[in-house]
Amino acid sequence: MATSTSGMGQVLARAGHTSDPWGRYYTTPIVSQSLVDRIEVAKPKLVLELGSGSGSLCTAAATRWHKAQLVTVDVDSRAPKALDADMVGTGRRHSHYVHDVLDAALSDKIGLAPGTVDVAVCNPPYIRPKWRSDFGKILEDAGLSGTLASLHDAGADLLFLAQNLRLLRKNGKLGLILPDGLITAERFSGVRKTLLRQHLIEQVVQLPRGVFKGTEAQTYLAVLSKSAGETNQVTLRQMDSDGQLSVPIEILQEAAVKRLDFTFHARVVSPQRSGEGPMRMSVRQALTDVVRGTVCSSSISAFPAPVFHLGDFSEPLGEHAVRVVPKRFALSERKAQQMLEEARLALPGDILLARVGRSLEDRLALVVHGPCVISDCIFALRAMDEHRERLYRFFDSDLGRHALASSAHGVAARFMSKTNLFEIQF
Ligand SMILES: C[S@@+](CC[C@H](N)C(=O)[O-])C[C@H]1O[C@@H](n2cnc3c(N)ncnc32)[C@H](O)[C@@H]1O
Known part of the structure; x- marks a missing residue:
């Protein structure tokens, strides 16, 4: 049968x-x-x-x-x-x-x-x-x-x-x-x-x-x-x-x-596919690097610097506003040098995404104020200057959220692999 x-x-x-x-x-x-x-x-x-x-x-x-x-x-x-x-x-x-x-x-x-x-x-x-x-x-x-x-x-x-x-x-x-x-x-x-x-x-x-x-x-x-x-x-x-x-x-x-x-x-509903706007490309083609944080959630409270984690993403702010990592996470140059020994850092210009979690497609932030420590639930995407804004806007759109949601796997706990992230077209 x-x-x-x-x-x-x-x-x-x-x-x-x-x-x-x-x-x-x-x-x-x-x-x-x-x-x-x-x-x-x-x-x-x-x-x-x-x-x-x-x-x-x-x-x-x-x-x-x-x-x-x-x-x-x-x-x-x-x-x-x-x-x-x-x-x-x-x-x-x-x-x-x-x-x-x-x-x-x-x-x-x-x-x-x-x-x-x-x-x-x-x-x-x-x-x-x-x-x-x-x-x-x-x-x-x-x-x-x-x-x-x-x-x-x-x-x-x-x-x-x-x-x-x-x-x-x-x-x-x-x-x-x-x-x-x-x-x-x-x-x-x-x-x-x-x-x-x-x-x-x-x-x-x-x-x-x-x-x-x-x-x-x-x-x-x-x-x-x-x-x-x-x-x-x-x-x-x-x-x-x-x-x-x-x-x-x-x-x-x-x-x-x-x-x-x-x-x-x-x-x-995708303008790129209807022939307008720039050519579509994969996320991989738009990046010079992607960094996955190393600090696990149980070590955050004892860590000697603030660690950006899942709960620190802000709600979507509407299509013209950019969600920025709050200033309190920004490290001075000296502190950043010290922290390099202990953790992977996100740098100004990096786009942060959640790697795990039920509504990971809603989590998005841009690093602006200075380097910051990220938890192991976060990816920092280092985009080429010419692609950064379009990539950010894409992840902030319904289409981008959909792409992230359908790239995430796992029934009980959802997570996104680097491979799946790289394959997303925008
Ligand atoms: C696609 S299978 C689906 C079986 C089951 N409902 C499932 O989802 O696993 C279609 C079923 O319809 C039955 N079937 C085909 N023609 C039929 C007919 N004229 N009257 C009653 N059953 C029929 C077949 O024997 C088969 O079991």
């Missing part, structure tokens, strides 16, 4: 070959967990998964919503019929059906009235099944039949989405994993427009590229609230291969109809 592979495969593990007739590849726990975590709902009574396969998504759902009744459906009779024994728990009601999800009469077959499900999670197969009249009925009921130039363009992903919409109650939540087509392709812009007008698409998370072994397939997590009003604004994020999420960007409905991928919209 689910096989874990390295790299891209850490996110989704695929079963079978690209030509698998039922599109069977299974979501890994890290993505399942992230999808379930993104669904804001108090105490759902009824949770559904169509195309449940190995049960990764419904296991994550069952772990979070202990008391919910769970219904799973898969056409593959070899797919597990129950959740792991430890997930079933006493008193859990779980019904599994071996049935074709693309049956227009599904709701009768699985004993669920249309419009009754509180939460649905789904990673549909990305295949194009041979057209049947049932499909027209499913799309029609979900309000999606007028959205495609040809109904025959509807793949199983869209049909599963429609089937979920039929079964969900008003304001019910749908957490989906979707392929690139529905998110970015022009021929699906009508589908996106209808979905955005009829439902509240809360967020879309771009998953790391290449979730299919051996291809560069791109997939996304999406969460919507059925008929909960029109979507005026959508939150987009990107997940890195460690499961870390980027800072969000918000896009308006019109932009979302065009496409819903984070990388496209993040690029659009």
Whole structure:
């Protein structure tokens, strides 16, 4: 069943070959967990998964919503019929059906009235099944039949989405994993427009590229609230291969109809990429040196000079002001000479960044008043004169903060390596 592979495969593990007739590849726990975590709902009574396969998504759902009744459906009779024994728990009601999800009469077959499900999670197969009249009925009921130039363009992903919409109650939540087509392709812009007008698409998370072994397939997590009003604004994020999420960007409905991928919209807000302004370069190319402090936090209080540490960064001051290291950290020339024996120093002109910490992307300062001692949680970037201001302004912008946030690794404690820092383009 689910096989874990390295790299891209850490996110989704695929079963079978690209030509698998039922599109069977299974979501890994890290993505399942992230999808379930993104669904804001108090105490759902009824949770559904169509195309449940190995049960990764419904296991994550069952772990979070202990008391919910769970219904799973898969056409593959070899797919597990129950959740792991430890997930079933006493008193859990779980019904599994071996049935074709693309049956227009599904709701009768699985004993669920249309419009009754509180939460649905789904990673549909990305295949194009041979057209049947049932499909027209499913799309029609979900309000999606007028959205495609040809109904025959509807793949199983869209049909599963429609089937979920039929079964969900008003304001019910749908957490989906979707392929690139529905998110970015022009021929699906009508589908996106209808979905955005009829439902509240809360967020879309771009998953790391290449979730299919051996291809560069791109997939996304999406969460919507059925008929909960029109979507005026959508939150987009990107997940890195460690499961870390980027800072969000918000896009308006019109932009979302065009496409819903984070990388496209993040690029659009970058002036350098649109051909204006100076050529982009890597941080490495702009620096003559980078210094990592050596004083650890437990030695700061006893250190014979003030040490600039994480708590000493000031809040952002707005786009025209520069955040400067306070005067009290500046060493006289003589003191600086003495301190050289004991610690690494930041020099006037250096740009300071946090190397570790939850919101490291918000920490930025410029050394102005004199050399200063920095802790081992700080990087001092020694930029060439001609690049210093642009580099500082970049780290102070949303784009720079996003670049820092997505370069940082680690789930419990986030940290940024020199290598990752060097690779950032600005
Ligand atoms: C991409 S896999 C996802 C499996 C599981 N939900 C997960 O995330 O790991 C798609 C699942 O849909 C099932 N499937 C494909 N076509 C189906 C259909 N017409 N009716 C019901 N299940 C189907 C496959 O057997 C497979 O288990």
